[in-house]
Amino acid sequence: MQNLTNPFPGIRSFEPEDDYLFFGRERHIEYAVNLLFQTHFLAVLGSSGCGKSSLIRAGLIPSLVKNKFASEEYNLWKYVMFRPGDNPIGNLNKAIADISGTPETTENETVLRDEKNGLINVIEKGNLKADAVLIVIDQFEEIFRYSRQIADNKEETSLFVKIITDAISKQGGNVFIIITMRSDFLGDCTEFIGLAEIINKGHFLVPRMTKEEREDAILKPIKICGGSINQTLVKRLIDEVGEEPDQLPILQHALMRTWDYWMQNRLNNEEIDHHHYEAIGTVTEALSLHAESIFNEFDNDKYRIITEKIFKALTDISSENRGIRRPTHFGEILTITMSNEDDVLYVIDRFRQKDCAFLMPSFGNEIFEDSTIDISHESIMRIWHRLKEWIDEEIKSAELYIRLCKASKLYEEGKTGILVNPELEIALKWKTQFHPNLNWALRYNPSFERAINYLEYSKTQNELSILRKEEKQKRELNRTKFFAIILGLASIVSLVFLVVSLNMKTKAEASEKTAIEKEKIAIVASKSAEEQRKEALIQKKISEQQQQIADEQRILTEEQKHFALTQKDIADEQRIVAIEQKKKADISRNEAVLSRNEAEEKKKEAIISKNFAEEKRKEAEISEANTKRLRMLALSRTLAVQSIKMSNMANNELPKLLAVQAYKFNIDNGGNSMDNDIYNAMLCYQDKNTYRFYKDAVRGISVNNKGNKFITCGDDGLVIMSDAIDPANKSLIKTGIYGASGFRCISVSDGAKIVAGSFTGEVVLLSSDGAPTLIGKHNKTVNKVKFLSEDKIVSCGSDGQILIWTLGSEQPAILDQINTRILSLDVSKDNNKIVVGMEDGSMKIYTLNNSKSIVLSSKGKPIYSVAFSNDGKYIASGNSSGQIKIYDVENQKLKTELIGHLSNVNDIIFKRDDKRLITCSSDKTIRIWDLENTENNPVVIDKHDSWIYGVGLVSNDSKIVSVSADKTIRLWDLSINNMAKHICSIIKREDITKEEWEKYIGKDVNKESACLKIK
Structure with a gap:
């Protein structure tokens, strides 16, 4: 089959040699050429991506050089194109030297700088042997960008503008100048004297292409290169791109990718069709998918990291905090990436190949230390998802660095303190993650060394603060332990006091009992004395009655009276003693009650002290246990990472044992049951359940209701039913003619019916033992298909339709459009x-x-x-x-x-x-x-x-x-415990040796055998 030339340049601009493929701008070219002849100056203006550079390179330049407009005055043209960059006058001098064929000299640059008509004089001195000289300054807006970055650039830019305006102001010359500039920089032109005036005389605002012109830009190049395209696809391309001018390079890239895919996959004389276009991701995703595929081709992280650093270096931040292009010298990129020249060149070359051209200079141009590297078009920054994330990261990184510079300046002036968390933690994480260096930092703020020293000093002070806090915590912990011991001893003493108080209570109660007994005796004695007193009175009366009877009884009576009085005195004394005894008994009883109450209070205090001491002891034990637990969890992850690093050892028994031990530590200490490090450590030693049944990408998978079988489909049109336990036990499902374009999606019902959706829109019913049946068709690729029941299916596609199919019915129900x-x-x-x-x-x-x-x-x-x-x-x-x-x-x-x-x-x-x-x-x-x-x-x-x-x-x-x-199907275990069991079943060693345990785990951790304890 004939190998046809791809007519589309992709994301880069058309070049002069591509003029035979450049269509849709014919009337714009003619108008611009006429305006150039009138003014000798042309400012081609337009938004990013509208086709300014292509219009000049593949339109105006070939028209002038080939004299397509039959100019009698100017038959022989010489032209040069350059970008001003960060040295506009030097780059102009180099460009003139290139077309004159003479070496670049400082003498010519001096003429450019010092003489009024310096540019005209240098060109005349070069003896170019041409009727007209065309100088094209591409990306003229770069002069504004560089003039803002460094103060000295402002004067340099003003001088460059003066050189241009002086050359244009000379009447009747043969020098023509064209600049291309983004229209959003028009306002900046007023910063330089004379620039706005010349732009007003010769400005050309690139018009939007009409529908017919866009159609020519698609159809005519394809026809010239021997291809053909479906007319409905052309209409779709025009509709999807719309009228926005910045979509033109994206359209060119999508067409380039579609052409390449069509060349590799076309059948016989098949024309370029929708499925070729959709396979590359359409206008929406083609560029992002292409860039992502190149990025994923790098076989190690080194090149991916270099890629990220290169694209970040080529990105600047506008005042609106959005990414814009920043052309950068190759030597500066080397210092920013901190990588060797060969590695950086390898990455740049891959992104500037002819099939992508994401970076400039174009492929084939040798790169030197002072060569300018640039992103070929700003649309890459808008569409490549990964690059957008990098730009966001770069913006955030730059903002953090600028804040750090400001904080360090304030600290130096004594207006603020050191960084503290969380700001310190964020800044340290930034430094670890992005590894900023001086060359990167100079793009945003020159105070890099001061900022980093401030950050490191803050880190040191924070670490000292943490050490002090840890020492304080240790002291507090020791104090708590000491306090717990003291409280424990106090509890013991309190218990002793409790025993003593109980003993005192017993004695008090005994004293109270004795007092009560004495009180009873006193009362009895008092009663006896009272009775004796009464008896004495009776005797007195008898005596008085008997006085008259016998005088001889008087003496006896007096003696008895005296005796009775004596007995009365004795009785009174005994009553007083009894009352005193009762008072003493009352006092003793009160003292006993007080002693008992005091003993109860001491008992309560002792119990409270004991409980407090117990609570503090438990808190200390919990804190100590939690600290130990966290340490063991950290150790488990460390072991897992160590195991992964050692997994490629020739004798990998030890890393297997470390992986199992990591898992054991993790589960014993309540760690995350699906810890990433531990899972991946286990994964290193599992069977490689990889199955290669397909010759192309495997697109879809569906699992039956029981979970014991699954079905897959691929770009090569195969559909395979596999056993879940052993996928090698498989059966090929017949797809007939419907597999030719490949299947995008698949579904299996509870009843084992199979339905698949193709890239060309077919919805096909398949069977493990029968021929395929076409259910119906979408207008474009079927992106998803699912069973609603055994006889109903729902599908959706790139045509925007959601269709519900009933088996046996010819037409679907449209759920939505x-x-x-x-x-x-x-x-x-x-x-x-x-x-x-x-x-x-x-x-x-x-x-x-x-x-x-x-x-x-x-x-x-x-x-x-x-x-x-x-x-x-x-x-x-x-x-x-x-x-x-x-x-x-x-x-x-x-x-x-x-x-x-x-x-x-x-x-x-x-x-x-x-x-x-x-x-x-x-x-x-x-x-x-x-x-x-x-x-x-x-x-x-x-x-x-x-x-x-x-x-x-x-x-x-x-x-x-x-x-x-x-092109693979792979099986992964979800149970870390099962993975650990598998490792234990295949290792030959019983355990980690004592020396290995002490080296990788530590002497202070009790040695154990993990495999013996895993169930």
């Missing part, structure tokens, strides 16, 4: 709701039983994947920049946002318990997210060699199946 590509679709588990994601960033939910639809999100990044949770409460979506958003279905509000992927999120699935989310991306990674704790870092699997298009869960959700553009 949308004016944008529908990229993703999912069906809820109850088959009542459908969610779709679209290229314009919107999402809609359709409820089938009531025909209602809800807009879940409006404009944004293209949504490449959507998924319902198994309980139907949530919807997850993934977009082109790698963001994952989870929405609440009931209230349509954003619940969670997950950041991590760097490119398109191509597929999303929930585990059956909805506790984990599995995603895959064009950044070549699978990520496993913990939805119960989204603060946990996801597990990242990065073993695929290219974009990952789909994932599925099999074997009761214990394994992940992934399909990729690297």
